[in-house]
Amino acid sequence: MSWEIVMGLEVHLQLATQSKIFSGSSTQFGASPNVQADAVDLGMPGMLPVLNEEAVRHAVTFGLGIGARIGQRSVFDRKNYFYPDLPKGYQVSQFFAPIVCEGIFEVPLENGSLYPIRITRAHLEEDAGKSVHDEFAHETGIDLNRAGTPLLEIVTEPDFRSAEQAVAYLKALHSLVTYLGISDGNMAEGSMRCDINISLRKQGSDELGTRTEIKNVNSFRFVERAIHSEYERQAEILERGGAITQETRLYDADKDTTRSMRSKEVANDYRYFPEPDLLPIVIDEAYIDAVRQSLPELPTAKRERFLAEYGVSEYDASLLVPNHDMADYFESVARASGAAKLAANWILGDLSAALNRHELSITESPISAELLSGLVSRVEDGTLSSKLAKQVFDALWQGEGDADQIIAARGLKQVSDSSALEAMVTEVIANNPDQVAQYIAADEAKRKKLSGFFVGQIMKASQGQANPQMINQLLLEKLESQS
Amino acid sequence: MAENALLTAPVSKLKQLLGDRTVSSEELTKAYLAQIAAENASLNAVVTVCAEEALASAREADAQIARGTTRSLTGIPLLHKDIFCTEGVRTTCGSRMLESFVPAYDATVVTKMKAEGAVMLGKCNMDEFAMGSSNETSFFGPVKNPWDLSCVPGGSSGGSAAALASGMAPLVTGTDTGGSIRQPASLCGVTGLKPTYGRVSRLGIIAFASSLDQAGPMARTAEDCALALTAMSGIDPGDSTSADISVPDFHSALSTDVNGLRIGLPREYFNDDLDSRVRENVMAALAELERAGAILHDIDLPHSHYAIATYYVIAPAEASANLARYDGVRFGYRCDAPADLEDLYQRSRSEGFGEEVQRRILVGTYALSAGFYDAYFNKAQQVRRVITEDFQRAFEQVDVIAGPAAPGVAFPFGSKQQDPIAMYMEDIYTLAVNLAGLPGLSTPAGLIDGMPVGLQLIGKPFDEQTILNAAFRLQNDTDWHLACPDLASLSS
Numbered sequence: 001m002s003w004e005i006v007m008g009l010e011v012h013l014q015l016a017t018q019s020k021i022f023s024g025s026s027t028q029f030g031a032s033p034n035v036q037a038d039a040v041d042l043g044m045p046g047m048l049p050v051l052n053e054e055a056v057r058h059a060v061t062f063g064l065g066i067g068a069r070i071g072q073r074s075v076f077d078r079k080n081y082f083y084p085d086l087p088k089g090y091q092v093s094q095f096f097a098p099i100v101c102e103g104i105f106e107v108p109l110e111n112g113s114l115y116p117i118r119i120t121r122a123h124l125e126e127d128a129g130k131s132v133h134d135e136f137a138h139e140t141g142i143d144l145n146r147a148g149t150p151l152l153e154i155v156t157e158p159d160f161r162s163a164e165q166a167v168a169y170l171k172a173l174h175s176l177v178t179y180l181g182i183s184d185g186n187m188a189e190g191s192m193r194c195d196i197n198i199s200l201r202k203q204g205s206d207e208l209g210t211r212t213e214i215k216n217v218n219s220f221r222f223v224e225r226a227i228h229s230e231y232e233r234q235a236e237i238l239e240r241g242g243a244i245t246q247e248t249r250l251y252d253a254d255k256d257t258t259r260s261m262r263s264k265e266v267a268n269d270y271r272y273f274p275e276p277d278l279l280p281i282v283i284d285e286a287y288i289d290a291v292r293q294s295l296p297e298l299p300t301a302k303r304e305r306f307l308a309e310y311g312v313s314e315y316d317a318s319l320l321v322p323n324h325d326m327a328d329y330f331e332s333v334a335r336a337s338g339a340a341k342l343a344a345n346w347i348l349g350d351l352s353a354a355l356n357r358h359e360l361s362i363t364e365s366p367i368s369a370e371l372l373s374g375l376v377s378r379v380e381d382g383t384l385s386s387k388l389a390k391q392v393f394d395a396l397w398q399g400e401g402d403a404d405q406i407i408a409a410r411g412l413k414q415v416s417d418s419s420a421l422e423a424m425v426t427e428v429i430a431n432n433p434d435q436v437a438q439y440i441a442a443d444e445a446k447r448k449k450l451s452g453f454f455v456g457q458i459m460k461a462s463q464g465q466a467n468p469q470m471i472n473q474l475l476l477e478k479l480e481s482q483s
Numbered sequence: 484m485a486e487n488a489l490l491t492a493p494v495s496k497l498k499q500l501l502g503d504r505t506v507s508s509e510e511l512t513k514a515y516l517a518q519i520a521a522e523n524a525s526l527n528a529v530v531t532v533c534a535e536e537a538l539a540s541a542r543e544a545d546a547q548i549a550r551g552t553t554r555s556l557t558g559i560p561l562l563h564k565d566i567f568c569t570e571g572v573r574t575t576c577g578s579r580m581l582e583s584f585v586p587a588y589d590a591t592v593v594t595k596m597k598a599e600g601a602v603m604l605g606k607c608n609m610d611e612f613a614m615g616s617s618n619e620t621s622f623f624g625p626v627k628n629p630w631d632l633s634c635v636p637g638g639s640s641g642g643s644a645a646a647l648a649s650g651m652a653p654l655v656t657g658t659d660t661g662g663s664i665r666q667p668a669s670l671c672g673v674t675g676l677k678p679t680y681g682r683v684s685r686l687g688i689i690a691f692a693s694s695l696d697q698a699g700p701m702a703r704t705a706e707d708c709a710l711a712l713t714a715m716s717g718i719d720p721g722d723s724t725s726a727d728i729s730v731p732d733f734h735s736a737l738s739t740d741v742n743g744l745r746i747g748l749p750r751e752y753f754n755d756d757l758d759s760r761v762r763e764n765v766m767a768a769l770a771e772l773e774r775a776g777a778i779l780h781d782i783d784l785p786h787s788h789y790a791i792a793t794y795y796v797i798a799p800a801e802a803s804a805n806l807a808r809y810d811g812v813r814f815g816y817r818c819d820a821p822a823d824l825e826d827l828y829q830r831s832r833s834e835g836f837g838e839e840v841q842r843r844i845l846v847g848t849y850a851l852s853a854g855f856y857d858a859y860f861n862k863a864q865q866v867r868r869v870i871t872e873d874f875q876r877a878f879e880q881v882d883v884i885a886g887p888a889a890p891g892v893a894f895p896f897g898s899k900q901q902d903p904i905a906m907y908m909e910d911i912y913t914l915a916v917n918l919a920g921l922p923g924l925s926t927p928a929g930l931i932d933g934m935p936v937g938l939q940l941i942g943k944p945f946d947e948q949t950i951l952n953a954a955f956r957l958q959n960d961t962d963w964h965l966a967c968p969d970l971a972s973l974s975s
Contacts (some may be wrong), residue, residue, distance in 0.1 A: 043808040046687040089807020271851035277694035
């Protein structure tokens with residue numbers, strides 16, 4: 001039997017604010033345990049939350065970024081449950097009236113088409129702390145540095161039918177939120193965590209099957225593998241006539257399998273009710289307009305513009321655009337050099353390869369956009385052959401100055417002076433009479449091969465600096481005149 | 484001035500004595516500390532005394548008085564209800580759960596009173612987590628009523644009211660979630676004011692029911708309450724629910740002019756259920772105001788009888804969440820040798836909380852549970868709105884609403900403790916005011932068989948001035964507020 005997979009995603013996005021959503025503590029990642037937790041974060045008696053306006057602005061920015069409706073009056077609620085790393089015994093979230101309401105997010109797929117995903121809602125909430133189970137024997141440590149970090153939980157409708165769509169959505173979402181500057185999108189540090197609601201149904205059926213929820217998957221690769229693994233598991237159960245248990249599961253990357261999070265499924269009753277310590281967030285049109293004015297160019301628009309303005313290929317655009325640092329870098333090089341396609345080739349080719357090799361991001365590149373555009377310009381104007389350019393690139397990477405300085409210091413300038421090149425060609429022909437004779441006697445195919453020999457000799461004599469196109473031209477003329 | 488007279492003098496009088504150097508703050512402080520030392524063993528009104536710190540700040544106050552750099556309460560001794568967090572001073576909230584909890588911060592009210600120069604003598608006993616109307620739920624034992632040691636002082640600010648009435652301090656703070664300032668003020672014969680919700684910051688006050696809790700002063704006179712309210716009030720960036728509204732100088736704006744003041748008497752308060760002697764006293768007080776030019780009107784608050792049910796859904800619901808943080812993990816009481824996490828939670832909370840607190844947590848948890856939310860919490864929120872609208876309509880006709888502050892006088896220990904509903908009825912006249920967020924005060928209205936009873940005056944939102952003025956006039960024309968228990972007989 002053939003099964004259709006149906007999925008909805010919940011993404012917990014950590015918002016890039018200086019301080020926590022309800023306290024003045026820093027949100028910086030990686031500090032020693034509990035140094036970034038004040039009396040509010042610890043849930044000390046008498047402490048009260050004060051809403052961080054920056055978090056609200058980020059949420060509204062996101063809503064406008066996906067063209068969603070902004071809740072004019074959104075309300076915080078308390079979500080009640082006991083857990084050692086939840087200091088107050090409740091999480092402040094938005095249940096009844098979220099700040100971002102329904103919207104549609106157009107996800108670019110690999111084939112260049114856009115796949116619309118319905119966003120149900122996105123709401124603000126505070127993160128919990130972290131329980132540390134493996135550092136102490138028979139005890140659990142609690143680190144509350146993360147408690148109170150602002151999160152935007154983005155919930156979709158069950159619109160996904162494949163792992164590829166889910167990953168494409170997450171990548172597009174990651175791209176969008178980093179463009180908007182509302183999150184650092186650092187998945188390794190937990191800035192973007194994904195819960196996957198997944199069910200199977202018979203092909204052609206309209207009914208939804210019983211779903212499971214896979215919690216806290218934190219990389220694109222794991223999302224894909226978790227979905228495949230859970231699909232296999234559910235399909236196997238359904239194939240033999242079994243029933244899916246509605247439950248929360250965890251993806252174990254080491255075993256590439258999902259496992260049930262709780263031995264017995266306890267239906268959680270979170271007893272949501274409006275948080276009396278906070279006022280409703282009231283957002284008026286003026287505020288929305290101001291945020292809208294400050295929206296940057298978004299990935300979809302940038303992609304269109306790169307195609308039109310720079311004439312880059314669809315494929316190159318799909319690689320340049322998602323990371324806005326990369327897009328900015330490209331745009332700087334393209335503008336400064338006036339050679340957009342060449343710029344794209346260098347960035348997606350040698351530069352990306354070198355960055356990957358050294359595990360650096362584009363913002364950490366030892367070759368700035370300005371330096372690379374110097375190189376691209378010299379290739380564009382014919383000063384450098386592609387072979388010389390690679391030498392210059394390596395020297396740029398080593399920090400030996402800009403392209404012109406390196407060319408001068410190493411004498412790498414491509415010789416394009418026709419009289420100098422003519423002298424070289426004449427000399428090589430004079431020194432290799434046997435090969436010239438062979439050339440004259442040869443047919444078209446063999447002639448090509450032999451001309452390669454002459455070019456090689458000239459390039460060797462010029463230490464690689466001769467302009468290969470011009471040499472080809474001159475050589476052909478000379479040899480033709482002798483035959 | 485005789486010692487006894489000093490102990491029963493209002494703040495306004497003490498300010499005068501400090502100002503003309505008849506007495507120093509240090510002398511005052513010593514006198515009150517001595518009174519606490521003498522009487523607290525029998526009254527149990529104070530749970531923590533800060534003698535050293537008090538004397539140090541009294542001497543600092545005296546230096547300021549000498550320099551002429553005084554503030555509105557410079558050198559005036561004061562006791563805080565033990566629900567206000569005090570930096571470096573144990574804050575118990577009347578609970579075993581916080582028996583040894585020492586906050587690292589002051590509540591905003593504490594900060595403001597300090598800034599005005601008040602001298603903190605210590606912390607007052609109270610019903611556990613402010614849940615109670617008799618002060619019998621305190622982990623530190625019941626507080627006794629200085630008018631009759633066999634009777635309760637009221638609650639939850641019963642320690643504050645008893646300390647004030649017995650001359651342990653001229654000024655005390657309390658909090659009022661459903662009547663916890665006004666009812667004990669009534670039962671102990673002092674003046675107590677619950678301000679409009681949002682008038683006073685809740686930051687640093689241990690939460691019971693966040694949408695209802697409000698701090699206020701208790702003192703010997705309405706004038707002193709006006710003075711203290713001015714000091715306590717104002718928007719606080721640390722409390723999002725504190726109101727962004729200007730704070731008048733309630734004290735300098737005090738007026739005895741009640742001519743034409745329209746006072747509404749809700750038929751629902753003055754019905755057949757009202758104790759006839761309480762009615763007599765309350766009506767006598769209102770007759771005084773009438774004589775002074777006020778006009779009495781009968782009004783309707785048609786949904787009054789829903790107030791108790793509404794309150795006992797909303798307050799426990801909020802409390803069930805507010806008290807979830809006491810889990811034995813980070814601070815407060817933790818059970819011995821927990822077997823596992825579940826055991827840690829269960830035993831820490833079962834052993835750390837008293838019976839009434841546990842009852843309300845359970846009631847609140849139930850009211851919020853799936854399947855019951857609409858029937859209880861949501862319905863209660865709707866009724867709360869309706870009750871608020873009752874008041875809004877009434878205030879289109881009158882300036883002040885009057886009624887009893889409590890259904891009777893102080894009752895003997897144990898008489899209502901086994902019957903929670905009877906105990907909850909103690910707040911029948913005060914709860915609706917919290918639900919509507921209005922200001923209310925209780926001012927003494929004479930004695931019934933030697934025990935005090937209070938008149939409650941309810942004002943429009945942020946119009947504390949009008950009810951203070953009415954009480955000020957009443958206290959100007961009568962001497963009910965001057966009645967005090969026989970201090971000499973207390974410890975004997």
